[in-house]
Amino acid sequence: MKATTPRSGTRRVATVVTALAATVALGAGCVGGGGQAPEETSTKGAVSKDTKGTVRLLMEGVPDSDIVKELVPEFTKEYPGIKVEIQTLTYDQIRDKLVASFQAPKPTYDLVVVDNPWMYDFAKAGFLEPLEGRVDNTDGYAYDDFAEPLRSINEVDGHTYGVPFYNYALGLVYRKDLFAAEGIEPPKTLTELQAAAAKLTTAKRAGIAMQPQRGYKVFEEWGNFLFAEGGRIHDNSGNVTLDTPEGRKALSAYIAMYEKSAPKNSLNWAFDEAQRAVSSDKAAMMVSYNWMLPALNKKGSGKFAGEFGLAPFPGGHQVLGSWSWSIPANSATSDASWAFVSWLTSKQGEKQRVLAGGAPVRTSVLSDAEVREQGGAEYYDTVRELLENSSPLSEGANGEEMIQAVGTELNSAVAGKKSPAAALKAADDEAKKIRDE
Amino acid sequence: MSFRYRMLLPLVALFLAVVGYPLVNSFYLSLTDYKITDRANLSVVGGRQYVDALTDQGFWGAFGNTAVFVLVAVTVELVVGLALALALQRQRRLRNLTRGLLLAPMFVTPIAVGLLFRFLLNSQLGVVPAVLGSLGVSYDFFGSGKALLTIALIDAWQWTPFMVLLLLAGLESLPSAPFEAARVDGASAWYTFRRVTLPMLRPVVAVAVLIRGLDALKVFEYVYATTRGGPGTETQTLQYYVYQTGIQFFRMGEASAMGYLVLAVVLVAVIVLFLRIDRQRAA
Numbered sequence: 001m002k003a004t005t006p007r008s009g010t011r012r013v014a015t016v017v018t019a020l021a022a023t024v025a026l027g028a029g030c031v032g033g034g035g036q037a038p039e040e041t042s043t044k045g046a047v048s049k050d051t052k053g054t055v056r057l058l059m060e061g062v063p064d065s066d067i068v069k070e071l072v073p074e075f076t077k078e079y080p081g082i083k084v085e086i087q088t089l090t091y092d093q094i095r096d097k098l099v100a101s102f103q104a105p106k107p108t109y110d111l112v113v114v115d116n117p118w119m120y121d122f123a124k125a126g127f128l129e130p131l132e133g134r135v136d137n138t139d140g141y142a143y144d145d146f147a148e149p150l151r152s153i154n155e156v157d158g159h160t161y162g163v164p165f166y167n168y169a170l171g172l173v174y175r176k177d178l179f180a181a182e183g184i185e186p187p188k189t190l191t192e193l194q195a196a197a198a199k200l201t202t203a204k205r206a207g208i209a210m211q212p213q214r215g216y217k218v219f220e221e222w223g224n225f226l227f228a229e230g231g232r233i234h235d236n237s238g239n240v241t242l243d244t245p246e247g248r249k250a251l252s253a254y255i256a257m258y259e260k261s262a263p264k265n266s267l268n269w270a271f272d273e274a275q276r277a278v279s280s281d282k283a284a285m286m287v288s289y290n291w292m293l294p295a296l297n298k299k300g301s302g303k304f305a306g307e308f309g310l311a312p313f314p315g316g317h318q319v320l321g322s323w324s325w326s327i328p329a330n331s332a333t334s335d336a337s338w339a340f341v342s343w344l345t346s347k348q349g350e351k352q353r354v355l356a357g358g359a360p361v362r363t364s365v366l367s368d369a370e371v372r373e374q375g376g377a378e379y380y381d382t383v384r385e386l387l388e389n390s391s392p393l394s395e396g397a398n399g400e401e402m403i404q405a406v407g408t409e410l411n412s413a414v415a416g417k418k419s420p421a422a423a424l425k426a427a428d429d430e431a432k433k434i435r436d437e
Numbered sequence: 438m439s440f441r442y443r444m445l446l447p448l449v450a451l452f453l454a455v456v457g458y459p460l461v462n463s464f465y466l467s468l469t470d471y472k473i474t475d476r477a478n479l480s481v482v483g484g485r486q487y488v489d490a491l492t493d494q495g496f497w498g499a500f501g502n503t504a505v506f507v508l509v510a511v512t513v514e515l516v517v518g519l520a521l522a523l524a525l526q527r528q529r530r531l532r533n534l535t536r537g538l539l540l541a542p543m544f545v546t547p548i549a550v551g552l553l554f555r556f557l558l559n560s561q562l563g564v565v566p567a568v569l570g571s572l573g574v575s576y577d578f579f580g581s582g583k584a585l586l587t588i589a590l591i592d593a594w595q596w597t598p599f600m601v602l603l604l605l606a607g608l609e610s611l612p613s614a615p616f617e618a619a620r621v622d623g624a625s626a627w628y629t630f631r632r633v634t635l636p637m638l639r640p641v642v643a644v645a646v647l648i649r650g651l652d653a654l655k656v657f658e659y660v661y662a663t664t665r666g667g668p669g670t671e672t673q674t675l676q677y678y679v680y681q682t683g684i685q686f687f688r689m690g691e692a693s694a695m696g697y698l699v700l701a702v703v704l705v706a707v708i709v710l711f712l713r714i715d716r717q718r719a720a
Contacts, residue, residue, distance in 0.1 A: 096684060099473060121687070125474035214667030265560040265577035267668050268584075276561055401686040412669030415581040 042129065044335060045137025046342070052081035053336035057111045058097060060323075061088040063295075064166050067356045068344065074352070075343050082336045091115075102127035107330045111337035114162055114326045116153045116392050117399030122326070123156040124397065129327045129334060130159040138342050145347065145362045147387040150322045161326055163345050166291070166359035168321025169386040170224060173278065173292060174285040176309040186311035190228045190253050193314045197261035200284040207261035209274035209283035210254075214411035215404050217270045219393055220319050221287050222410050225250035227391070228315030234395050240435060242406065243428035251413055251420040258414055267415055279304065287313065289321075290383050291359035294375060310382050312389075320390035322361070361387075398434045405430040467693035474687045486694035496695060498670050499678035502585060506674060507653045509589040510596070511646055517593065518600025518645075523630075525601065526608050536605075540598045547595065551662025554591045558663075581668045588659045588672055596652070600645055607641030608634070643714050647707070654703065675699055 059065040065088050072084045087109075089097060095118060101108040102122070114122060122128050135143045143151070146164045154162035172193075174186060178200055187193040197207030211217040223233060231246030241247075263269075263277055275292065277283040279302045295301060296308040312318065325341045327334050343349050350362045354371055365371055366384045393403055406427040413423035470482050490496050521539070528535060542550070558578040560566050569576055578587045615637065619629045635642075657676040660666060666673035666681075679699070683692025 099687075103473075103476075121474045125476075127474075214665055214669065263560070264575055265566070265580060267577060267581065268579040268664060273559070273561060280561075282561070398686065404681065404685070408667070408670060411667050415668040415671075417581060417669045417671075 042334065042338075043133035043137055044338070045134055045141075046139055047079075047335050047339035049079055050081055051079065051336055051339055053110075053333035054083040054085060055110050055333055055336050055340055056108065057084060057086045057337075057340075058094055058101075058109045059086060059088050059113050060091050060094055064323075064358050067353055067358045070356060071344065071349070071352060075340060078343065079336075079339055082333075082339055084340055098122075099127075102328055102330065104330070107328055107332060109328060110331040110333045111340065112326055112328060113165055113323045116320075116322045116324070117394045117403055119153055119162060119324065119326075120156055120394075120396055120399060123159070123161040127329055128161045129329050129331065130161060131163065131327065131338075132160040134338050134342070135160055135163065138338075140346070141342060142347060142362075142364070145364050147361060147363060149320050149387065149390050149392070150324075150361055153320075153322055153392055154324050154326075162324030163341060164361035165323045165325050165345070167361050167387060168289050168323070168359075169383070169390050170220065170287055170313060170318045170320075171290045171382065171386050172285060172311045172313050173288045173296065174309050174311065175278075175304065175307050177304075177307045178284045179309075186309070187314045189314050190225060190250075193228075194253065194257050194261075197257055197285065201261045205281060206263040206277065206283040208257065208285040208287075209269070209277035210258050210262040210266060211269050211271060211274050211287070212258060212262075212266070212411055212414040213268050213270040215407040216393075217407070218410045218414065219403055219407040220321070222251060222254050223319040223393055224287060224313040224315075225254045227317040227319070228313065229253070230315075233391065233393060238395055240402070240428060240431040242431060243424045247424050247428075248420050251410065251424060255414055255420065267411075278308075289359075290386055293379060294357065310379060312382065312385050316385070316389055318386055318390045320387075320392050322392070363387075396435055398437060402431045402434045405434060463693040463696060466690050467697050469690045471690035471693075472687050473689060482690075486691050487698065489691060490695045490698055495670070495673070495678060496675075496698075499673045499675045502671065502673055503654060503656065503675045506585060506589050506592070506656055507650055509586065510592040510653050510656075511649050513590065513593040514597045514600045514649055515642070515646060518597045519604055519642075521597070521601045522604035522608055523634075525605055539601060542595045543598045545595070547658035548662055550591060550595050551659040554587075554594075554659070555663045558587065579664050579668070581671065584664050584668060584672045588656070588663065591659050591663075592653060592656065596649060600649060603641060603645040603648075604638070607638050607645075611637050640714060640718060643710070643717075647710055647714075651703065651707070654699075 059068065065086070069086055072086070075084065076082065095115075098109065098112055098114075098118075101112075102125075114128070135141060143160075143163070147167070150164040150167060151160075154160055154164070172186060179186070179196075182196075182199055184196050184199065187196050193208075199207070201207035211221050226233065226242075226247055229246040229250040231244055231250060232241055235241045258266075263283060266273065271288070274283070274286045275288065278286045278288075279296060281304060290310055293308055293310045296304075297306050299305055325345065327337045327341070331337055344353065345361075347362060347364055350360070350365050351368055351371060354360045354365050355374060360366055360371075360380070360383060363384070366380045366387075372380050393399075409418070409423040409427035409430070412418045413420050418426070467486055468481055468483060469479055470486070471479055525532070525535065525539075545553075557563050558565050560577065565578070566576070577583060611634070615633050616629065619633050624632070655676055656674050657680065660672050660674055660677045661680075664672045666677050675695075679692050679695045682695065683689050
């Protein structure tokens with residue numbers, strides 16, 4: 001092989017250096033311009049029916065978004081001048097798209113849906129329009145009708161930055177036939193839950209499908225255990241309180257149940273896997289979102305459709321998630337956006353959405369005769385119970401980071417890499433540091 | 438300006454726009470506390486972000502995971518790749534077909550490969566656990582102590598063909614005289630491989646390992662598609678950590694500083710290796 005001269009060697013090194021610099025620099029992140037929008041509160045309530053404009057809307061690709069799409073023609077009948085264009089993406093993609101649109105001089109979206117851990121940061125950053133003026137001046141809107149825990153997620157520094165779209169309150173989904181066969185009732189305490197899971201565990205079926213995946217999932221599930229033990233994620237002043245006797249007890253109970261009653265090799269399981277296990281007779285219970293129940297029980301959805309029941313989580317206080325409608329501060333058609341949101345989230349709009357299969361957020365819809373007739377009174381009573389007594393994973397700044405940090409420590413404990421005490425101490429320290437940043 | 442310099446202008450312009458601007462801008466960001474959700478209070482903090490990154494356990498944990506990943510993945514790729522290249526060199530029939538099939542994994546986008554293996558290895562749906570299960574073996578591919586190895590093997594599945602391609606080209610360009618001499622002297626196949634083939638192939642091996650090593654350092658998609666850095670922080674690699682810090686947690690300044698630190702380490706490694714290769718060639 002031909003030997004290279006020092007000169008060509010140097011040139012080659014220079015080439016590689018340049019190429020690498022380019023590659024890493026592109027990965028290191030380049031950030032564009034765009035101005036911080038001023039925070040303005042519009043007092044405009046009901047929007048005139050002859051308003052014109054196109055509302056570009058970004059949503060997550062989930063069944064609730066499909067329901068909204070189906071309702072758009074109804075809205076357009078009332079507001080013929082407003083066109084609603086809905087784009088759907090996966091959960092992982094939407095936040096990045098939203099942040100880019102919020103900062104652009106010409107936004108990509110005029111109306112958005114915001115997940116609860118993002119609300120505080122987006123509001124503080126000036127990305128969203130305060131809505132209390134619009135809410136107060138829209139006749140018959142009845143904002144107090146939305147479940148209180150959902151409303152409080154959208155309140156930042158005394159302003160309302162979103163109105164609830166649908167809820168993610170967790171409950172215990174269980175197989176009624178298996179419970180009846182064993183003669184057991186839905187558990188009221190963690191001890192009863194552990195006993196039920198152990199009793200229902202057979203060679204072919206796990207007692208409970210758990211979701212210890214790092215990040216959101218394990219935190220969401222463990223949060224319910226924490227509440228059941230009488231602990232809280234935040235104290236009354238909003239400070240994180242994870243490293244407590246209740247927290248340690250809850251984590252030990254969680255790990256014990258995972259080891260004894262969860263499917264083997266499920267350390268990385270999340271929602272999909274647990275759902276599949278329960279619907280295919282591989283597990284008898286799971287902690288899941290309340291609105292999963294109609295889907296599991298829908299005729300033709302599986303062999304065990306109709307056999308699933310929903311109960312509040314033992315202890316009666318559950319972890320809550322929510323999505324809310326928000327209008328970006330740089331929205332090109334904020335009035336038309338409010339027209340659509342206020343129409344869809346009005347008492348009547350909410351009823352239509354829930355009848356089509358959406359997850360309820362207004363208290364009035366839970367007692368509506370037509371809704372109860374269709375979905376089952378027992379189910380809506382349980383949902384009301386869940387919504388009334390629930391708390392989100394995150395309150396305050398840097399929610400996403402706090403959830404990831406705590407969820408990583410919890411997952412380490414379930415994986416046996418850290419003791420519950422060490423994991424909670426680290427989780428507590430990190431969460432406090434992240435909050436203060 | 439002479440004609441030949443004018444001819445260079447389009448390249449220089451493109452280079453400045455595509456490489457220069459991001460490079461300079463991200464360096465500037467690395468000296469500030471830039472946060473996407475708090476742009477009004479931007480202040481220049483000098484080298485603080487670098488100190489923070491260097492004293493951050495998470496960063497060093499990710500560094501260690503990445504190093505183990507690169508080491509395992511590239512070693513497997515080299516050993517398997519070399520074995521396949523030697524076998525292919527001797528193949529007489531259907532050579533093009535075999536080579537074409539063997540190279541196929543390289544042309545699939547890494548995120549698709551990650552998702553593919555996420556389902557293949559899924560304990561409920563996956564064909565691999567199902568087959569193992571029928572043999573009475575229970576193995577959690579994404580369990581504690583195993584997930585990083587699984588991800589390294591996914592990388593090996595996709596990129597061993599690349600190694601084969603380079604090594605095969607190297608093998609086929611070797612002069613035949615030393616091999617004939619070895620045969621005449623009665624050297625065994627293993628002795629010939631060890632004392633004739635490997636020493637002559639060394640420059641190609643070095644380049645192949647370098648290119649694959651640098652590429653493997655950028656591992657992100659497999660982690661994103663399968664474990665999201667878990668269990669615990671076992672599969673949290675550098676790129677995933679930088680992504681989380683900058684994009685997920687909005688701290689662009691800190692992420693830029695981490696990016697530059699990775700760049701510094703990689704540059705030192707590349708320069709040292711290239712100088713050594715050049716010295717060996719010259720010798």
